[in-house]
Amino acid sequence: MRDKSAHIPLDHASVSPIEAAEKLRAFKEQMLKRRTVREFDTRPIDQALLDDIISVAGSAPSGANKQPWTFCLVQDPSLKSQIREAAEKEEFENYHGRMGERWMNDLKEFGTDHIKEFLKEAPCLIVVFKRIYEVDEAEGKQNNYYVNESVAIAVGMLLTAIHLAGLVAVTHTPSPMNFLAKVLERPENERAFLLIPVGYPKESTLVPDIKKKPLDEIRIAY
């Protein structure tokens, strides 16, 4: 028999099919406008907005509810500049040999290079760390479960919350990203997962004219 002693009633609002269709249509319309933005206004973000965004991400499902993530909000100009300097060093190597010809070709339509002005302009850098293990006083290192899957789901929810808050972001991977743990003095059990500058878009910014795969290509009905 499963032990249900520590269970509580589900807090669930039922939605009629008509209401569901309406809500989902509005949500879809809004989500289809989400774009990666690489040029930011320097206007600061209200702290309460940032806290709500992190709370949404922190509500994500995770393997055995281990919640193997830490979200660092970097707004201090000196830390941001250390991060930019280290990121540009790695990106210089990436754009000058490490990425290879095919990757460089795939990146052409984005017009990106190793210069990362957005690490200075964006008022907040959210540095997401995955927690590989926890340290238990009695048992020592305890590995977390499905860490990548869990943190990726949380980041999906984070990006959704950022968009719903009227903010924009760039999912950035200046790999290898171990400099982030060093600069932010994170503990040994944490590894940098993504670097996400967040803010308001620079006026009249442009985004690459890319297309998403149509529904028929990504949905297979059995």
Ligand SMILES: Cc1cc2nc3c(=O)[nH]c(=O)nc-3n(C[C@H](O)[C@H](O)[C@H](O)COP(=O)(O)O)c2cc1C
């Ligand atoms: C895991 C991951 C890593 C990414 N790394 C970078 C990056 O380092 N630099 C960058 O400018 N964009 C990066 N992107 C953004 C993608 O280029 C962008 O999501 C893609 O082109 C689709 O555009 P959209 O987000 O506007 O739909 C990354 C996105 C993901 C999901």
